Structures are given as C-alpha cells and as structure tokens.
Amino acid sequence: MSEVNADQYFVPHKARWPIVGSIGLTATVLGAAHVLNSETTVTPWLMYAGLIIILVMMFGWFGEVIKESEEGLYNTGVDTSFRMGMIWFIFSEVMFFACFFGALFYARTLSVPWLGGEGTGLSTNEVLWNGYEGVWPTNGPAALGGHFEVLDPFHLPLINTMLLLTSSVTVTIAHHAMRANHRSQTVIWLVATVLLGAAFMYLQVTEYIEAYHLNLTLESGIYGSTFFMLTGFHGMHVTLGAIMLAVITVRVAKGHFKPDRHFGFEAVAWYWHFVDVVWLGLFIFVYIL
Amino acid sequence: MGHDSHDHKPKGFVNRWLMTTNHKDIGTLYLVFAFAMFITGGAMAMIIRLELFQPGLQFVEPDFFNQMTTMHALIMVFGAVMPAFVGLANWMIPMMIGAPDMALPRMNNWSFWILPFAFALLGSTLFMDGGAPAGGWTMYPPLVLQGGKNVAYLVFAVHLMGISSIMGAINVIATIMNMRAPNVGYLNMPLFVWTWLITAFLLIAVMPVLAGAVTMLLTDRYFGTSFFNAAGGGDPVLFQHIFWFFGHPEVYIMILPSFGVVSEIIPTFARKPLFGYVSMVYATAGIAFLSFIVWAHHMFSVGMPLGGELYFMYATMMIAVPTGVKIFNWVATMWKGAMTFETPMLFSLAFVVLFTIGGFSGVMMALAPVDLQYHDTYFIVAHFHYVLVPGAIFAIIAAAYYWLPKWSGHMYSERLGKIHFWWSTISVNVLFFPQHFLGLAGMPRRIPDYSTQFAEFNMMSSIGGFAFGLAQVFFIYIVVKTVRGGKKAEANAWGDAKGLEWTVPSPAPHHTFDEFGPVDLKKMAHGEVH
Amino acid sequence: MKKAQIKLVTMLTALMLTTVSSAEYGINLRKGVTDYSQTAYDMHMLAFWVCVVIGVLVFGAMLYSIIAHRKSKGVKPEQFSHSTTAEIVWTIIPIIILAVMAWPATKALIKMENPTENGKPMKMDMTIKVTGYQWKWRYDYLEEGFGFLSTLSKDSNLARQINSGVKPETVDNYLLDVDKPLVLPVDTNIRFLLTADDVIHSWWVPDFGWKRDAIPGFINEAWTNIKEPGIYRGQCAELCGKDHGFMPVVVEVLSKEDYADWLSQQKGEQAEEAAMVEKTWTKEELMARGEEVYMQQCVTCHQADGTGIPPTFPALAGSAVVNGAAADQVQLVLNGKPGTAMAAFGSLLSENDIAAAITYTRNSFGNTAGGMVQPVDVKNLK
Ligand code: HEA
C-alpha cells in the first residue's frame, strides 16, 4: 500500500469472502430443504452453521471494506459505485415487495370476487362453491383454517406506524448531525432510531401473538397468507435494518465516517426509509382497506 | 499502487480463479460455466429427442421425460444463456467503455461463485427419490407442488440464481453509469453496452418477482398458505400472472444482448457504420418497456375476460414494430457495404434471418383467437427455439468467434469455423423447422410419446438434433485448439474494426485502461456516428 | 466444399419433401368443423401470408446486398449511417400491417367470448361439464343428470408401456382413443363448463378450433356448435404430470336422432346400474368387474401388479390400508387424499365399481385381507 492515486479506481485483489458467502448460503438452504422435508437428523445444524457462516462472511467482508475505506483507498468513483449498488439493490427489494402486493391486489380484485360469483365467475360460484360470498377478509370458500377475526388497524398497527415514521425523522436528524460533525448527537439520534425499530418489532411480535389468539394464522386462506407474508417479510427487513443501524451507530461512536463522506451511513438510512415506505403501503392496503 | 505489476496474473488456482476480482477472469469463468451447462442441458435435450425419435416408449419413463424437459429448460435458460451473456458483459463492457474493471469487483466474484452451487443444488434432485422437478420450467402449481422433496430444492436454487443475477446486473449498471471513460457519453457507447444496460435493468426489475413467486410456492407447499389454492381464496392462475410478469421480460433478457452482439459484428464486416444508431437505442428501450406489459399472451387459454385478451393481444403485436426497426437497420447496414463473410459474420447473418422467422411465429401466436389452437403445441416449441437457438445461442457463438482473438491472442481456423457454421445452420433448421408442422397438425408439447401420424417429422427433428449436438462438440474442439495456439492475432484482429477493445493488444492484458482518462472517440464502435 | 454443401442441401430437401408427402395429416392447421375453427384457420393463413411476404422482402433485400455488396467484388463501402425518412417509413408500415391483422382477430375473439345471435346473447341448448383428473376426463350432462369417466383405451395403454413389444402402428388411433367418448349432437349450441380436480389440464379438440384450461377450483366457459357428425380427437394440452401425454379427448358427434337414442340408452344403463347396488354380488362377479375397473381406472398410478411407483404412488401390494379394515379403505377411495393425485372416486365411479375395485385389490397382489366389499356397504359409507 504505497501511495494512493486519486484517479486510480481501487480494484481490490483476492476476494476471500465471496466463496465463504456461497458456502454459507448453500449450507443454509440445503439445511433448510432438509428441515422442510422433515429429514431432520443432522441438518438443522447445517442450516444454523450456514447462517453463522453468512454472518461471519458479512462481518469479514464489511470489515475489509471499512478498513479500506478508512485507509482512504476509495475515491469518489468508488463511492458512486457503492451508491449505485445500494440504490439498485433497494429497487430490487421494491420489486420483491411489489410481487406480494400484486398477489394481494389480485386476490382482492380478481380471484375472490370471481369465486364469489361476480362477473363471469357466476358458474364458478354456482357449480363449485355455492353459497360463498367472496367478501374480504376471507379464508376462501372452504374456510381454510376455520373462523378468524382480523386485527384492529387503529390499535397496534397505528402505534407501529407512528413508531416507524418517527424513526425516519430521527435517522434524518442523525444524518444532519453527522454532516455538521456533531458526533455525540449523531450517536444519540441513531440509538433512538434503533430503539424505535426495536419497539416496532416488539409490538409486531405482540400483534402476531394476538392474531394467533384470534385464530388468524398463516393457514387462514388467502387473507392469512397475504397478511403474514407481507408483514413477515417487512418485519424481517426491519430487523435487518435495525441491525445495520446498530452497526453504524457503533462505527460512528468509534469515529468512523467524515461529515462529507459517510456512504455506509447513508446507505443504511436509505434502506430504513424504504422499509418505512413499505410499511405505509402495508398499513393502508393490508390493515385499513 | 495496490499491487506491484499490472500484468501479473495471480498464481495458483485458488488465487487466480476462486478469489479473483478481475473482470476478464470472471468473464472466462462465466463463459466456461455457461458452456458446461449448455452441454448438460443439451445432453438432456438429446434424451428428449431420442425418446421422441419414434412413437412408443423406448428409453425413459414418462415421469423421467418430464424431468428432462424441465431441467433442460431451466439449465439452458438460467445456466447457459444468461451466464454466457454475463460472461460477455464482464469481458467486454469495461474494455468497450475504457474502464479499468467492473465497478464492484468483489461482488462480481460472488455473482459468479453462487452459480455452481445453485446448479449443484438443482442437479442433486435428479438423484433423489421422487426425482427432479417435472412440472415444466414454468413451474405451474398445483402440479409442481406434487414434486415431493424437490420443491424445496427447486425454490432455493431459483433463489440463488436470482441473487446471482441481481448482483451481476447491479454491477453492470454501476459499471456503465459510473465507469465510462471521462469523455464517453451515453450516446457514444457501443450498442452491446447499451443493450446490456437495458438488460440489466430488466434483470433487477424481474428477478425479485420470480423470487417472490417461488417463495409463494414454497409456503403453499410447506406452510399451508393458499396463494394458489382456490379453496382458500387463492388462484392457480395467480402464479401464472406473476411468473410471466417475470417470464416475458426474461425472454428479452436472453435476446437483447444478442442484438447488441450482432450490432457490433455486422458493421465490422460490412465495413460501414451501423445504420440508425439512435433508433437502435430507442428500439431497445421500447422493446424493454413493452416487455413489461404483454405477459398474459402466454395465458390466452386460461379464461381471461375479453378485454384482457384484447389488450394483451394488441400490446404483444406492438413489439414487432421496434424489433422490425432493428432488423431493417441491420439490413440497411449491410446495404452498399463491402461485406466479407468470416465466421462471426456468417453466424450473425443467420441470426438475422432465423430470429426473424422465430419472430414471425411469435406474431402469429400473439393473435389470441388463433393462439387457442397454437398454444401448448410444438408450434410454440418451434417458435421459442428459433429465437433462442439460432437466436441467442448463435449470437453467443458469433461473439465467441468475434472476440476469441482478443481473449486468447490467437486466430481460430476460418476453415473449421465455416464448417461449424454450415453444419450448425443446416442441422438447426432440420431440428426445429418440422416442429412447426407438428404443432399445426396437433402435437401437444411436453409429451413423451405421440400418435403415429407425427412419426416422420419427429424422426427428422431428432436427426437434426443429433447433428446439431455433434456440431457443438466440434465447436469445443475449435475453441480449445484456438486457445492452445494458432496464428497470432493482431491488436485489431479484423483489420479495421471499430471499438476500444481493438485498440489494446491481443490477448488483452490482464488489466486494461489503468490510466483512467479520455479515449479517442473515433476509435469507439459507434463513437462518432449519429 | 461448395459442391459438398449443395449435395447436402439437395439431400435434405429431398428428405424433407418425401416426409412431407408421406405425412398422413398434412402440415397445416385443420379447418375443422365449427365456424370458429374456420375463422381461426383464416386468421392463421392471413398471418402466415403476411409473414411470408415480409420475409421475402426482408430476406430478399439482404440476399441482394450479400451478393452485390461484397468486398470480393471490389465495391467501396458507403459511409451513410441514417435516414430519417427510411426509418419513419419502416416504423409506420409494420404498424399498418399489424392493424390489418388485429381487426379480424378482434372480431374472432369477440365471437368466441361473447357469442351472439341476431344481436342477442346466443342461447345455449345444452351444457356439458368437463372435469380433468390425473389422467382422465369426466363428462357430466348437466341437464340430463348423468356423467361418466373417459380414459385412454386399453389397447393404447398396453402398447404405450415402455418396451411393451407392441408396435404403435398396429394400434388403431394410438393414444387418441378412449373407452367411452363424449357424445354430442350436431348443430347444437353447446356450452362447456371446464374445471379440474387436482392440477390444471386443458381440453382441446383441434377440429373445434380452441382449447381451454381446466383449472381446479374455477369454472371456465367455452362453447361450440359442430357442423358435421363424426369422431373428433384431441389431447390434454396442459402439462399435468406423468401421464399428461395419455389423456386423450374423443368426441363422437351424432345426428340429433341418433343422439336422442344414445341418450335414452344411457339412461337405461344408468338405472340398471343403480338397481344392481342393492343386490348381493358373488365374489366372482366382484373380482371380474373389479379387475376391469382396476385396469381402467387405477392402473396408471398403482400399476397392474399393484406395486405402484414409490414414493409418489404407493404400492397397494402389502399396503396397510388395503390389508386393514375394509371400511377405512372404502373411505379412502371414496374421499381420496386431498393434495395428492389420489382423487375422490366417490363422485366418479358407481358404488358397484368402487366395491368391485376394492374387493379386487384386497384379494390380489398377494394381499391377504380377503373378503368382499358389497356395493351397499359403499353406499352406506358414502
Ligand atoms: C429470446 C426469446 C424470445 C423472443 C425474442 C420472443 C419474441 C416474441 N414472442 Fe415468444 N416465447 C419465448 C421466447 C421468446 N419470444 C419462449 C421461451 C416462449 C414459451 C415459453 C413457454 O411456454 O415455455 C414464448 C412464447 C410466446 C407466446 C406464447 C404462446 C403460447 O404459449 O400460447 C407468444 C404469444 O404471443 C409469443 C410471442 C412473441 C412475440 C410477438 C415476440 C416478438 O418479440 C417477436 C418480434 C420479431 C419479429 C416480428 C420479427 C422481425 C420484425 C419485422 C421484420 C417487422 C415486420 C413484421 C411484422 C409487421 C409482423 N411468444
């Protein structure tokens, strides 16, 4: 590492971590496949081992990137590449959620009314599912999973909406503090954001427990399927985002980042806003409407 | 400098290949992997054609036949064609825009090194009891959910391929948007780069949708959800909508980079600038846009409302317009040029003709009232093999011949190349042309046995298939021979080809363009036209 | 080199021509026997000729250029790179061509989806419910209140087994024949309601001009009016599992009088069957009927020797269910196993058939359960 040329786009050598990541991913899904197929002798451990390998990979990989970044190896070109990477990654996540939202809209506007005899679905209803009304929420003409009740959107979900919206504000304040080089303030607002995220997750778990008491389960037909898959994937993303925020908090506390160069921070903040926007979609389309 | 010498390749297999961050080495890995998958998927196609050689069942059980059909398609689409194009992108894009490497080299490594694992996972199902997935590459529920154990493996393998493709595509986009030499504007970029930019966008937009669709399969199978189960208020057809929202852009993911390749090769051997560069760019973007709004033309028989059928018919037919612009532009590029017919040019010319034939049958199928006859017959098998084999595969082969001198530093044998061309082109038509007749006469697809009236054309198709397969074995021989030795290639292997890749020595040094500065636009492929 | 190429091409063309001329069925879409199939055929030919003309022009221009504008002729390449006029022209012309094709296609589609007669919705004379099962069709005559299963004929089924030793050419209508075809009257507006019980199938008779998917849990509608009596053959057109290639559709179209005769005959048989439920059968009767039913209905999955195709299709030889309590087995066959290929045969076969098939399985393949199941027993458990 002799000198750093500002025009020189940094091309790392010897990527050690990708192959570790591949092994980790493979072990995880192989283990999971065995668990799903109820061949559980050794393989739950394979799955856990895989997850641990992935964690190790992430720490190792990000650690290497952080080290290089702190050494000043990255010029603005590299920074821009990272930004683009993050933006397009978030776009891919948007499309992933769009897929599940699409399933929800399809069920609500097409398949359920059709089963209930609307439009050209008349003979479907008469011949196959006589008596089925097709009103949302529904667990389908065969009432899979038995009678269930839905959650009140203006109770926990509303609180959760508030929590996430607030956390978007706090993370923005932290960002401003970062830019003004107020390090301790940044840490405080970041901690607040992480706590809000954690509170959200706590309430979300509470809500799931409540749902199961109302007999609203993953098996409650199409309502249960869309409800739990959408909120569940969202919850996973919140968890991930909160962990990343926590890591960023530690890094800020350690003195990483500069007021004008803090891509890692910004990437996580974008991600957090994305999670927030998805929640607003959920709140409106899953809970209220 | 982070390293001592630019041209020093890392030593040892692990350092050189497993941990590589070099776009050329990663490109090579992709290309070799894709070729191995092409052979594997091709071997499965040979089993299909062998069983269909005569009526009656001779070699395989029906269920195994369905496994072959399914795996053949999954391997060809996700293992051969897509990785081959990513390989070409890796090798060529940085060289074509004056970049030192791909934008995110470490992630580039990971994109590749997920693939062997994903396909090992998928392939392992062949050896399980219950066998490999047999519900077709389209994975329609409820059938695919009857697959027993393999459902989990199939879903996870698709997830891994998706992760790989998305990371690869992000890398391509970041490279093109961020790593162009300072004076290279978007409208100076070679068309191959343009088509890949748009392809990468398609990939990022639709691979997550596929991932979502198969995730729903997984939960329906193992966790009791009802996405595709009418009893719970879901709908099997929902899967088809989501799948084809991915699937239709997917077929353009396989063809747009081919358009790019051909748009590089034809001007070189016609010795004339590409005709209508700007309209080529707009046409590509137009095709990409349309590809998102036509998906249900695969589903005319599922019982959509009339309005839906009409809409999807009209939208699909519209794709013929921008595609036609491309075809006409290529012909206009040849017009009044001074053509020579080296192997890459021959494959490109065959591409233009045979792809167009595949496009014609596409437009015929877009007519919904007749598609109720064509649908799920061999007419469709003929259509998509015309656009995929003498389409995508021919473009890949043309690219390989075109850039092989740059990659290996040696010229291939023109005589052997020409033999390969004629052998492939004749046999591929014997293989797939009769399938049009079979489909029209009423032979459904995905059947291991057929009634006797279809015997003659099937036998012909199988003979063509074996011949085409052997021709590709011959291709391996040509490539290996060229890499090992042969006439030294000049920097500009084709004499006066345009393009930055032809300004660097052959073989291209391990690191190109370390000095990140302006390039000579006159030397770029279409740098000063339009 | 050149000579060899020409030789090869001539040989292949010759091969192509001989096969084309010897292919029984021709190489084009059939005109079929309904208005709709004729329309589809016309659309197809229109699109085909449009493509041929465009192809001749485009490939012709290309060929001309390849011949005339080659370097070996010593031409100097021009350097023009665009022409706005040309580009506009070849954008507009295809749009016009497409519009010309879209017009009749729209009309044809409307005719299929919203059939009208003299401006009013068309009146349907009868309704057939078609249900796809792995791997057979059930036809219900909704107005008449009866129905039956239609499965690949025994000859074909025998011949199509791997290495059966039977040459397909020796079997009449190999793979396109069933035990009991759908029978329909000529010149009648027939509505089809299509659905399936397990996976998606697709009901297709090329001579009627359309196929439509049979989707579990949903009903799709389609209609036809057949102009000529005759036997029309088609196949399931959506991949539905291992025997997708072996579930043909056969429709026998009769004149209206013959159809009425057929109908009353069917009703008579149906009544006889119903009467036989109450009688006590002998073991020989049950076994003989049972073997017949088993070989027609159960054999694709559980195999002729009862060994099944594990792990998907369990063996009945030595099966705990088959060797256990008779009532349990009756229940299983009546209600099937949701989520698997094992259909609920209670609504598909008569009590007689079910009792016979079960008796047969309990006394064959080395199973020791023995005993008899009488049709009444089945009726009582229903
Ligand atoms: C590379 C892959 C590729 C490409 C490029 C295309 C291109 C097109 N495809 Fe194809 N298609 C597939 C791969 C591809 N397809 C596959 C894999 C399937 C089957 C999937 C499965 O079920 O397993 C399929 C199936 C498929 C169907 C569904 C059939 C069915 O299942 O019933 C339809 C229906 O509309 C269709 C239409 C089209 C059209 C209109 C185009 C157009 O883009 C073609 C446009 C090109 C031209 C028209 C030629 C050039 C134009 C001119 C010279 C201009 C003038 C022309 C006119 C005015 C006509 N395709």
Ligand code: HEA
């Ligand atoms: C890019 C994609 C791609 C490519 C390249 C191919 C290439 C080929 N395909 Fe396929 N195919 C699909 C995509 C592709 N296909 C898809 C999507 C389907 C639909 C699947 C479904 O219904 O779900 C399909 C389905 C399909 C069918 C229909 C199966 C059915 O409906 O049951 C058939 C039948 O002929 C077929 C044949 C072939 C042949 C002969 C080749 C040849 O071009 C292959 C040539 C290559 C080789 C042969 C390899 C090289 C040589 C060797 C391995 C040495 C051995 C050689 C000998 C023994 C001679 N393919």
Ligand code: CUA
């Ligand atoms: Cu039933 Cu295919």
Ligand SMILES: [Cu+2]
């Ligand atoms: Cu399509």
